[in-house]
Amino acid sequence: MSDTTPDAVPAAAPAVRQIEAPAERTRRLRVGGLMVVFALLGLGLAIFTKSGKATFQLVSGDFENNLLGLPAQAVGLILGILGVGAAVAYVLRRVPQRYSGWLAAALGICFIGAFLCWAAAGKTFPLANQFQGTLNFATPLILGALAGVMCERAGVINIAIEGQFLVGAFTAAIVSSTTGSAAAALIAAAVSGVAMAALLAVFSIKYLVNQVVLGVVLVVFATGITGFLFDQFMQPKADQLNTPAVLSAIKIPGLGDIPFIGPILFRQTILVYLMYLAVVVVTFVLFQTRWGLRIRAVGEHPKAADTVGIKVKRIRYSAVLAAGILAGLGGAFFTVGYAGSFSKEMTAGNGFIALAALIMGRWHPIGATVAALFFGFATQLQSQLQIINTPIPGQLLLMAPYLATIIAVAGLVGRVRAPKADGEPYVTE
């Protein structure tokens, strides 16, 4: 560096911020406004909460012990006030910028707490089961979303998660029924997921098919082919071909005995453990390994990767195929992982929800996982609320998870940025 240039600090180094960027301000007011609305809503619910105790069940199905009884209205009011505090602090910028995310999270917890106090006043709310169900709903979504993360980080759009699910579910069911082996079923599901992924990979990477078109088509194709095979082969011999054994829960010694969370998290099937593993592994692989570095490079700037000697297409193939394993396993959840036999279109749009989770989670494995859990939580909550008979109409409750997702995306997540080269085939001359 020549001595005439004072230093090597970036020219656009963060200057002391006196003025808030207009975009930042808009965002703060938008998010803050939403937070205030929810805070007031929470407070309002607390005011109209029936007096009496809200009982929370801490162990699924245990009505005698492990109950947490709270004075519903008092707790609701406290949470409501805390929530209003958090919202106001956010709007008025009373905490440093980087902690403001925590305020939103705090408000979320306060609101849900106040809501539960309101809904459960005088009743018993199965809290443990709330988390258990969240996990059940979220497991395939997480696997699917992680598959999407792998593909899209490498620059291949994957709208076909739903199709991969269907094929995985079908294969797992048929293999489990014929071999009786859970391992064989899971392996077969993974292999079938890879087969679908191979179609995605070949058509997008080799034949340069528009990846949005391709994804949609693969879903239709998977729907058609599993439907056709179901109609022609599986259904007529359902007693031989469609009686998969469902994986049984395995308790992890030690961990499974932790109060409250042990039974929720560590008495699960192998598939759920594989899901945990997948979250850790995908995150680790993407951000800490050579392969992951290369995957992210080819998804952001394939030409840059090419110029340092990386085989762009080879990395893309490997990422898409590896993702196929995850999506196939996600599909297996629908049959051998949880619900048993296969039926047509049984994945019922879950693959598209996984896609939404992937986008909502900003193409990050942890973000996608959180988004999937959020969705699972909302779905489970609506189901539980239907049982304890809240004044909210059932159909409105059924819509709630979807509306909640829209509110979260519009209010909190906002604009997201996909990997730069996502969807663009790499062509060399």
Next chain:
Amino acid sequence: MHLELSGLTKSFGSLVANDHIDLVIEPGEIHCLLGENGAGKSTLMNMLYGLLQPDEGEILIDGEKVKITSPSDAIRHRIGMVHQHFMLVPVFTVAENIMLGRENTHPGGVLDRKKAHALVSELSDRYGLQVDPEALVEDLPVGVQQRVEIIKALTNDASVLILDEPTAVLTPAEIDELIGVMRQLKESGTSIVFITHKLKEVKAIADKITVIRRGQVVGNAEPSASEEELAELMVGRAVDLVVDKRPAEPKDAVLRVEGLTVIDERGFTAVDDVDLEVRAGEILAVAGVQGNGQTELAEALLGLTPVAAGTITLDGEDLTTRNTRHRLDAGIGYVPEDRGHDGFVGSFSVAENLVLNLFRQAPFGDGLSLRTDEIEKNATARVREFDIRTQGIDLPVSSLSGGNQQKVVLARELSRPLKLLVASQPTRGVDVGSIEFLHTRIVEERDNGTAVLIVSTELDEIAALADRVAVMYRGKVVGVVPADTPRDELGLMMAGASKSEAHDEAIEHPTTLGTI
């Protein structure tokens, strides 16, 4: 290493980008490639680096024929390259960018970040190229990004290093720094192929100069040749390097900017309390190294970036909160810096792009529907007037050469009545012949009484056009100086020195280029 390119030929469709090119690079020599835009320099180097496959011809290393079918082959043959466009992953850190493709790993493919950091530190110490290994590349100013690119190329221990226009984004001081690195490499026996449009640099460093025109080698020159000689050899005719213009006759201030502050998306202050005035009939050039707020300044003038504080008035009308469309209609013409990104819609036809911000108004639109015939008539006229080389007005603009794309944008903006023209890097990527024409048009616009604001990183262009120069550094205007301020002084101001500091320093420590 002795490198020989023999009869290399490459066509894109019907365009022959490289036509039987022969070139010899001796060990330890700095070999400059000169040529106008689109001459085929990058194409040639991309073939050498394995990014493009030649249609014909061969590459010989130390007399032996080699096939280079991918960059990894080139790397294996110890060829390194700094590309014309950044080959950095913006969302990666410096260290990640540098280790990419040659990662040191722990068992199991886990990245060894420590080693990468050590490598970055080692190289940046050895060549005096300071970078923070942990910084995200997208947060770095382009000059520093270029430094990262150079370090990246150096990590490979290349015997032949190709530098494709690395200096376009550097300050004079940074260019000096780079020249130092190149000399150091040459000492150690590395050969360098150096591509640049700046004749001063060529003269400062070259051992040998090869000139390419329209895909063919048209000759060699000695570093001692004059700039005019080199330019003539490049373009194929005598080139007037100085724009012929009368002194400005400025009138009332048209644009008045007061206390303008722009905060970018990441919360950095990109434009910091800037006051400016541009008068009718004058050209104000905003000089500065890329990334010092000029882009944001121009965008704020157009309403493309929200303003955090300050006011913008045009002919007395406060425009600060008006939208882009209103400002365009109020008489601001705009040539954006990144034309492929902001200037035109590549998949739209030439005719459509020529009315991209005019299509609503008569005669092109009647409120609801488009007048296709008028749009075509306009296109035909503009294409003739601005000598836009295209096979037809209904071809997509993306099929035009860069210079002609730029002409489409300028033709659109200059063909309507303007009060203020804001042009960022108006001639970037345009060949010398067209530069002449475009400069003349801009000066004509000035002479018609339009206020003109040029943003440019090229001191040559500033010298050619400006009536006054405002130098920006870290979002602030560090000074407004007359057009005839010496290059070294401007260069120092671009690095943050105040007017007086720069003046003294320039006399004390002249740069290599400033003295030529």
Next chain:
Amino acid sequence: ACGSKPTTSDNAGGAKKDFKACMVSDSGGFDDKSFNQTSYKGMQDAVKALNINEAKVESKSDNDYPTNMTAMVSQKCNIIVGVGFKLNDSTYKAAAANSGIKFALVDPGDLATLPKAANVKPLAFNTAQSSYLAGYLAAGMSKSGKVGTFGGVQIPTVTIFMDGFAEGVKHYNEAKGKNVQVLGWDASTQKGLFAGGFEDKAKGQTTAQNLVTQGADILFPVAGPAGLGALQAAKASSGKVNAIWVDTDGCVSAAEYCSVLLSSVFKGMDVAVQDVITATVDNKFDPTAYVGTLQNNGTGLSPYHEFDSKIPADLKSEIEQLKKDIVDGKITIASKAQPKSAS
């Protein structure tokens, strides 16, 4: 690849009678594990028993009903069975235009509001009656004092089961002075638990699981394939939770779950369909609406199968008695979803 060509012709049953029975499914398809599937079984039974021809067509969407009905008419069917209330309009329209063809409609909804047609026989089922017995059985078998039910979508053909079930439990409570609770359905407010659809089996299972954690130990899912998720949940509970299936005898249609099924509320659509085809073949078609009841055995409780020995004899005989009382009109069921017979 090995083996030799069989010599017999596949038309072993000899020439078929010149009669064609036809069926149009609704958009659920013939594999819906519900009324389409059961109705189709009825037609197959008839085809086998009577040695007649058949044709069937599955509808992919609501759009297809009129088309499919017309297609069947052009197939020269002698009787066309439409499945589900969504086919009402197209069936009556086709019937009006083709007086020579007989029609039957499975589950056509409210009989009182159906048009009159001499060649259409509605086949309705008062499953509230049999579900009443199921509710009583469930209440009697519940150890936890809580029983649970959920539906696919809130429509009368679903809620009729849930109504009857809840009333049966209520009757048990009144008769025994107990307080067995029904989770998932409140017959008085007509609010309850729904999975939101019939396809998502995993969702059905979690929904069922939610009932279980609320204490329910007998499940009564009325959600088609999604309801199978409840049987899976019961199976996974290793004996703690049991279930009662609907529409068909679950021990036959979903045999892998027989071990958790106390019984099933069958809806004799297969028998009804077979009967109407048989009657038509015999020229005894009669357009009077058929309502499957406990009395005519058009609906009822399936055998207890594996639970036969576990259900107390007292409970069994009380259920028998209840059945008689319902047949005799001593017990009336309130459910508004019951088919009101044409006046």
Next chain:
Amino acid sequence: MTPEENNTDIPAEPAPAPAPAPAPATEPRRSGLPTWAVQGLVSLSAVVLALVVGAILIIVGDDKVQTTVGYFGAAPMDTVSAALSAVGEAYKSLAAGALGGWTPISESLTQATPLICGGLAVSLAFRTGLFNIGAQGQLIMGAVLAAYVGFAWHLPPVLHLVLAIVAGLVGGAIWGGVVGLLKARTGAHEVIVTIMLNYVAIYLLQWLLTTTTFQRPGRTDPISPIVDANAQFPKFGSTRLHLGFVLALLAAVFVWWLLNKSTIGFELRAVGANADASRTAGMSVGRAYVIAMVVAGALAGLAGVQQVLGTDLPLTDGVAASVGFDAITVALLGRGTPLGTVLAGLLFGALNAGGLQMQLITQTPLTLTTVLQAVIVLFVAAPALVRSIFRFLPKERGAGAVLAKGWNG
């Protein structure tokens, strides 16, 4: 580089040999055929290939073939003839059901009607850089409002029909507009919002069908009354084909005009192709998103209108069938252009109509039609693959219309 540039003389250097004629090996074969003809040939080949794939499935699934394979060694020709007759029968009935006379043709057109409108909804959004997965929800809302006006109001002829149509357009436009508005205002990704709104719409419909306002009087089933005769589309002769088909074609013409001949369309296409340049040229990207989604929603709403006013369907929770999703495939097959969408809609309509007939005659499951549709689109989207199978096909010049490339528009 233009030829005249080549002729500028170059001083001090020997004049270079004129550039050799560009005929490198990489240059693909080109023919004199116009682009549309080449595209047509590729599409036709794709259909042929899809039929081959379908034939394999038919053969594999055929009972007779399965039996004869059992003794393939003994009498291989049995298997072959069984296979041939299975495929022949199936495709014969498919063709007959789709094109075999005026009634089948009218049936194909009827099936195509909502697909065309839904496809246009997806296409228009595509051209603006938006991926509208929400045609399903928009269609449902259109059907709800159109049906409501159709059966709850009682108005004179023409007026009633017009108002019902308008109501349907409004319903769809609102449901689509919300997506555009959220995207413009908050950046909420349209893919997420449309997926979620599809679910909201279906649950809303399910709920409405339990209310007395929507239920058929005297019925407790979730089914609405049929709309008044005054609000129904007139039919062509004794077929099911109705005026809605003409509306669908008019809608296509409208979309064509909008995209290619109007100032708004210019803006929409510009935003879709390059949002940054459009913003720089003074266009409001947010406004374009809102407009595109409102119009797309209205088009999908029109598809919903056709479902309830055209084929005299009452409103049920199955009123949308899977039209909204099939519409995506139709739009993609039609490459986002109005004409392409119409043609793709007609093809899919024909396949649907033929598929029902094929099911009826040969008991081939409807899912085969789904497979055929997927494979056709797949091959059409991969001309390189089709060309590598059918070597005689010439290379096509210029790409088709721009479709969204990725999530970032």
